[in-house]
Amino acid sequence: GQNIDQPTEMTATEGAIVQINCTYQTSGFNGLFWYQQHAGEAPTFLSYNVLDGLEEKGRFSSFLSRSKGYSYLLLKELQMKDSASYLCAVREGYGGATNKLIFGTGTLLAVQP
Amino acid sequence: KAGVTQTPRYLIKTRGQQVTLSCSPISGHRSVSWYQQTPGQGLQFLFEYFSETQRNKGNFPGRFSGRQFSNSRSEMNVSTLELGDSALYLCASSLRINTEAFFGQGTRLTVV
Numbered sequence: 207g208q209n210i211d212q213p214t215e216m217t218a219t220e221g222a223i224v225q226i227n228c229t230y231q232t233s234g235f236n237g238l239f240w241y242q243q244h245a246g247e248a249p250t251f252l253s254y255n256v257l258d259g260l261e262e263k264g265r266f267s268s269f270l271s272r273s274k275g276y277s278y279l280l281l282k283e284l285q286m287k288d289s290a291s292y293l294c295a296v297r298e299g300y301g302g303a304t305n306k307l308i309f310g311t312g313t314l315l316a317v318q319p
Numbered sequence: 320k321a322g323v324t325q326t327p328r329y330l331i332k333t334r335g336q337q338v339t340l341s342c343s344p345i346s347g348h349r350s351v352s353w354y355q356q357t358p359g360q361g362l363q364f365l366f367e368y369f370s371e372t373q374r375n376k377g378n379f380p381g382r383f384s385g386r387q388f389s390n391s392r393s394e395m396n397v398s399t400l401e402l403g404d405s406a407l408y409l410c411a412s413s414l415r416i417n418t419e420a421f422f423g424q425g426t427r428l429t430v431v
Contacts, residue, residue, distance in 0.1 A: 236417065248323075248409065248422040249362075293362065297417075305350050305413045305420055306375045309362035 208232050210310035212294050217316045218284055226279045226313045228294035239307065240268050240279045241293040249293055252279070281315075289317045321346065323412045323423035331429045337398040340426045342410030344391050350413035351393040352420060353385060357406045365408075368393055369416055400430045 209231045218224040230238070237256040241249035255261055255270035255277060267280040281288055291314050295307040324343040332338050344351050353365040364377040368387035385395040397404055407427050411420035 239419070241422075248424045251419055251421060254419055295362075303416065304367060304375050305352055305369075305411070305416055305418070306364050306367055306377075307352070307354075307362075307411075307420060308364065309354075311361040 208298075208308050210294055210296060210308060212292075212310040212313045214311070215314045215316070217318060218281075220284055220286060220317055220319050222284050223280065223282050224284060224315065226281075226292050226294075226315065228277045228279070228310055230275050230277070230294070230296050230308075230310075232296050232298055232308055234298040235272065235296060236299050236304075237297040238268075238270055238277050239295040239297065240266075240277075241295065243291045243293060243312070245290075252292075284317050286317050286319070289315060291315070323410055323421055325408075325410050325423035325426050327426060328424065329427045329429075331431060332400050334400055334402060334430055336400050337396060338400060338428060339394055339396045340408055340410075340428075342393045342395075342412075342423060344393070344410075344412030345414075345421060348412040348414050348421075349391050350415055350418075351387055351391065352411045352413070353393070353395050354409045354411065355379075355406045356409055356425070362409070365395065374416075397428075402430050404428065405430045 240252040243249040253268035291312040294310040350369045352367040367375040387393045407425045409425045410423045
């Protein structure tokens, strides 16, 4: 089966650090993606992990453990503009045969002053 | 470099009608995927096209169909619209298979 779990909502304070967790159980795995989506806008690509470990990109980092079916997105030095929905998505398939993404329902992050 | 362009941005249709949505991928990208986004179900995969061939299809009824043209532009069609088809329809463009997907702004479809 296919199951991707993330917390529904989170609240954090401007300037702080927040970690958004994602656990997955899918019939295949060929990479995990994080997207940011502001209300009424398109999802924008944040990060991609296919091997275990931490990928860092500016204020954003993403971690993957394939054996545990677990990923997290770490946002540092939070800004008000980081208030958005954060989507975890798994690319299924073996051998890179597809771009099909299975999405979690998203985590709505509210950054407070 | 232009992003993914979806037209129209907004649509209002009546139950029973049909609708065609268009997606122009990023220049040079050959893979296009379509997703439906609703508040209750989140983002759900509809279809995936590469070089004019449908490579994958999600669990949607046959009323949902799509195609891709030789210039990589893609269209999706929904026939016999139902109220539950009201959603944001998103198109994602990828350079090729197994690369990152970049989303368009979406088409907001309202069925009344």
